[in-house]
Each structure stands twice: as C-alpha cells, then as structure tokens.
Amino acid sequence: MQHLTLFERLSPIAAVLLLAACATAPQAPARLGLRLVPAALGETISVQQQLTVERAGTTNDLVAALEVDPQHVSLVGLAMGMRVLSLDFDGREVKEWRHAMLPSQVRAADVLEDLQLTLWPLAEIARALPPGWTIVDDGLRRTLSRDGAVVATVSYSTMPRWQGTAVLDNVRYGYRLTVVSATE
Secondary structure (H helix, E strand, O other): OOOOOOHHHHHHHHHHHHHOOOOOOOOOOOOOOOOOHHHHOOOOOOEEEEEEEEOOOEEEEEEEEEEEOOOOOOEEEOOOOOEEEEEEOOOOOOEEEOOOOOOOOOOOHHHHHHHHHHHHOHHHHHHHOOOOEEEEEEEOEEEEEOOOOEEEEEEOOOOOOOEEEEEEEEEOEEEEEEEEOOOO
16 A cells, blocks of 8 residues: 655645646736625625636646635635635735645635635626726626736626636636535
C-alpha cells in the first residue's frame, strides 16, 4: 500500500483552490477587486455546493459550505473531508484561513469576487464597477466586460441564482467554475 505525504495528498486540493481562486500570475491583468457588503445580496442563504474547476484540460472538485447573512459572508472549502480554506467577510475586511500546504497565490479575496459576481444583484455590482467596466444581465446569463472586451460570463440554470447550477467562464484567466448547489 502506498503512503502519501500530506503534501502529496493536498496537491489536488491546492490545484482546485488555486484554480477556483483564480490566482493572478505576475503578468496577468489585475483582478476587479469587487467588495460588496453582505447585506447587498438582499437575502440570507445557507447552502452546500459542489465546485468543479476546469482549466487547461484539467478538472478538479471541491465541496463548499456557503452562508450569507446581512452581516457576513462565510465560505468553508473541504477536500477529502478536511477543511482546506475558509473566508469570512464582514463588508470591510476579508479574513481567511488556509491549510499550511496551500500556495500563497490562493487568495480568499479572489474567491469572494467570483462569489459576488455570480450571486449579488446586478444593480449592486454595476454601482461598484470602476470606469470602463460594464455588466449586463439577460435573465439566466450575465456578462462582465472591460472596455468592450468580455472578461467573464455567468450562466444559471434557475432563479434564485444561488440554487441549481451556475457556470462562471472567466475569459481573462482561462478557467470555468461550475457551482452546483445542493437541493433541500
């Protein structure tokens, strides 16, 4: 029987979170920096989600527990039943905990940005966008652009957006994040 070191067991976990967090490479364009207050979501949710990240021909999975109330956003990422990342956002500060083996490029702030881009109301996102950025919503599809170039799209299977399946295609960083929320 082969015994894997902690690092060897965490390598796929690190890859999932690295891709899900869409860590910015030194030459890559800067992230949007979206930081919407939790209350702007307009509802309280608590849901378990299956995350699948596809990038460069590789697919990785992670389980996440998401809670949002008017005061905070909380996300815990699990792999093999073990917590590997958590974030808490109170509208001002992003606090994160990470497993020691996760690469420093995995940033909770990037995970929060993808989460808010996917779930928060269009009007709230639009108000927070810097000059040159636009977002349009065509029912079950959202498109984020910068200076006319598509940066990301999000497709939804149902409303409200946090139920069912949401697929975020990030053109700028070359990954697809599929989020399937558990049904009650």
